[in-house]
Amino acid sequence: MIRKLKYADIDFQKYKSAIENSVQNNFYASKLILDHLCESWEILISGDYKFVMPIPLKKKFGVQFALMPLFCQQLGIFGKERNPIIEQEFFKYFIQNYKVYYYAFNYQNTFEENLKFKKNYFIQNIEYLDLKKNYFKGRKSAVKSSQHLTFKELALSESLVFIQTHFKGLDKKKDMDKFFTYLNFLQAKNLLKIYGAFKEEHLICLATVIKSGKKISLLGLINDDMYRKDNGASFIIDRILTDHISVYSFDYMGSTIRGIEVFFKSFGSELQEYAVIENSRKDLLKSLLRKG
Incomplete structure (x- = not known):
């Protein structure tokens, strides 16, 4: 019952x-x-x-x-x-x-x-060299070409301006405000990690992740579009996997954008589809009117 x-x-x-x-x-x-x-x-x-x-x-x-x-x-x-x-x-x-x-x-x-399904991509903890065998050929090439970059863990205070300038995906100001509030909350609870890719002294890409238990979850991957050819995103994800995947699983947190989905998949991740119930505002209003 x-x-x-x-x-x-x-x-x-x-x-x-x-x-x-x-x-x-x-x-x-x-x-x-x-x-x-x-x-x-x-x-x-x-x-x-x-x-x-x-x-x-x-x-x-x-x-x-x-x-x-x-x-x-x-x-x-x-x-x-x-x-x-x-x-x-x-x-x-x-x-x-x-x-x-x-x-x-x-x-x-x-x-x-x-039901309707949405997609998530996930990597179970595995030895890095075994995982890398499953990288797509193009991803291996992108990682190799990005070795001129420098990897660094950052504090939230060091990252705020870059995030504010380059973050995409949240159009409403109130949603952006929620994102920053969430980042501060996660930091206060020691759940937030931020990693940056630098070209010389320039921060060109940044990843915000949640580290909880034996799982790392990607919250945001943020690029400076001027440096896309440097493959900073590939560099950061590969470095996180290099350092952690033997102990921690890695959750990409899903995406409905085809290009991002392919990017996640190209690191040898597995597809996890989850069922959703989704009603439009119009459908809900119709339902309420019928019941009224």
């Missing part, structure tokens, strides 16, 4: 244990991250926290919707084992009891419905 628990009623010790001991474990589902990113959130549970499903909530048009916050890629159902029957029960309860604007399950959840 699936039950809903409001935030105030959640046993966070049991919730933490359920997430950390689940086969689907990811940091997006942690209380720390959800508290920061979500306007509000609650959970669905089965049994005594045997399976849990966090639900981010946000008010839009004066109505509360299930809506994934910015910078949160995958949530879904978490448990000590994969169980398609239980996952289907969660799915049915979810769509029957929530107005869903956008929700992303995790790549290990499966359902009977023909």
